[in-house]
């Protein structure tokens with residue numbers, strides 16, 4: 001298979017040839033936990049489903065082609081993909097991570113640090129001096145998450161990855177917010193790319209999943225070994241559903257992004273709005289870098305309104321107050337008490353997460369109706 005196929009082709013064409021029994025166009029689901037051996041000395045390519053699954057392989061193959069990876073591992077959640085990356089490290093490893101990383105990633109790294117399993121430095125990835133100091137003692141893993149969640153701050157992947165490699169670190173990027181259709185971390189120097197497939201890749205808000213992909217085949221093998229050893233692999237059914245969702249990702253992303261551009265621009269003009277974070281706004285500090293590094297601004301917006309955020313939220317009728325992102329429905333959340341509650345208030349303050357900040361994941365509703373709903377919220381202030 002060539003690597004020059006366009007994303008829409010990769011996802012539409014993903015193994016419509018995989019049913020040897022009936023030649024179905026949609027690949028079957030193979031839920032079996034185990035597989036028959038021809039003889040006791042010849043291990044078949046599929047033997048036990050915790051270890052290998054055709055449905056996970058189909059999804060991993062499609063995601064690897066999208067990311068330009070040698071291969072990857074399909075895990076049961078985004079967090080298990082993050083854990084898998086950490087399992088690659090030796091005991092006492094030094095992990096450098098963004099001080100405003102995803103709340104669950106922060107919780108996991110901090111929890112392992114509190115147990116003495118690793119040493120963590122949470123750093124402002126946009127601060128050259130702080131980043132250089134964090135790498136000073138050497139590092140085993142540098143975690144990149146851009147745009148950040150919920151502030152949509154943009155990290156220069158190529159620059160940060162190059163310095164990390166110089167310090168001897170493995171570099172991983174959480175590419176959940178933009179998907180491989182808008183950002184290719186491996187091409188920018190990362191070794192690993194991680195996804196919560198729970199989000200835009202599945203896009204239907206109906207399951208949990210994760211993926212960890214690598215450019216180097218030996219690293220993929222190591223990941224497969226650990227994922228099997230720790231039992232982190234995702235189910236056949238979920239993998240099949242995620243591949244199903246993935247087929248419409250290019251269409252969904254185009255639509256969500258188009259609405260996102262309109263909504264962010266509209267919010268920025270409203271007098272009741274304090275500020276809007278969106279990489280596609282010219283006023284956004286990371287706009288120029290985003291225009292170079294990303295092939296689109298994405299569908300995530302964060303906003304601070306003037307006055308009581310609770311009144312604003314209470315007046316919304318169409319947009320749902322819920323965490324998660326990337327699905328068909330537009331969701332709004334208050335990171336301080338919802339997605340980022342695993343991060344203590346001091347850490348939130350240091351990361352610039354204001355208690356009143358609101359985060360919007362733009363979905364597939366008509367943008368006229370979304371703007372009208374947000375206008376209702378602002379009118380209630």
Ligand SMILES: *Cc1c(COP(=O)(O)O)cnc(C)c1O
Nearest residue numbers: 077078079102174176196198209
């Ligand atoms: C949701 C999310 C995760 C965690 O994924 P789960 O599937 O919920 O375990 C990690 N990183 C980012 C950026 C996310 O949005």
